Amino acid sequence: MIAFGPVPSRRLGKSLGVNNIPRKVCTYDCVYCQIGKTELLSVDRRNFFKVDRIIKEVSKRAKSSKFDYITFVPDGEPTLDINLEEEIKALKDLGKIAVITNASLLWIEEVREALYQADWVSVKIDAATKETWKKIDRPHPSLSFDRVIEGIRKFSEGFNGISVSETMLVSNYNDSEDELEEIASLLKDLNLSKAYISTPTRPPAYDVKPASDDALDRAYMLISSRGIDVEILSRPEVGFFDIGDDPKKGILSITAVHPMRETDLVRALKEKGYDFSVVEKLLSEKRLEVLEYGGVKFYRKR
16 A cells, blocks of 8 residues: 555654655665564656556545555655655645655655755754764765765755754764764754654664763763754654555555554554454464564564
8 A cells, every 4th residue: 555544653643654765665775663674775757557547546445544644655755756746736736745755865856856845854864974874874876975964954045944954863873972973963954943862762773772862962962062953863753653444455555655553553442443364364374563662562564
């Protein structure tokens, strides 16, 4: 399913998701990715799904849902979709549009033009040095750190909507005081509405650990001292995950992008009048997998 949810978002309220990229086609292979390891590392923008199909599926879902944003948040990098601008323009009549991007292709003018059509855009800034960027985000070898940062700068200067950054802090990767100082300085030079700091709260692609509370607090103090509006995202979302009228499809479409805690999954099933046997069936069919992280059970599409 291309359209999924709505799902609760810590930044956007109720988010109606758009999965416009096939599984794990991405420009990065981030060590902390909640969806798993990148299966196709690529920087080639191309057609993935027919534009008509995306518009039709999102429109249908929007008619039966209440949401705050229609959010392009696929299980890959959304700007790899060469039709992104056309899709955003076509869906704007349905509501406000958000895009969550790793910002790796913003140095391309066509990508910036596509995102200028959105109302809210989140860009990833996990590092302020090339060495840390390569270590944590594991980019496609053709990408240049300096060019990526310049692309973010150009986009932030030309965007009329709300632009925010997200920095994912990972223990022993980018949580040292020196690195945090440089990230704070970099953020100060960008024309962003807000900076979000987070740390992995779901099972990561690689064996990494979340940053400590002390590191999160240090990052908050360093960034806010530069006069930047900053917020720490360290708690689970609060709200209802809408799995729709077909529980199997709904669960798989959400967990392909957004691994679900067992408590959220039980509640979502109960809201629609189903029991946990739906999940047990998906597990037996090997279409769903269960993982544990921080003592919590999560369910993710295989």
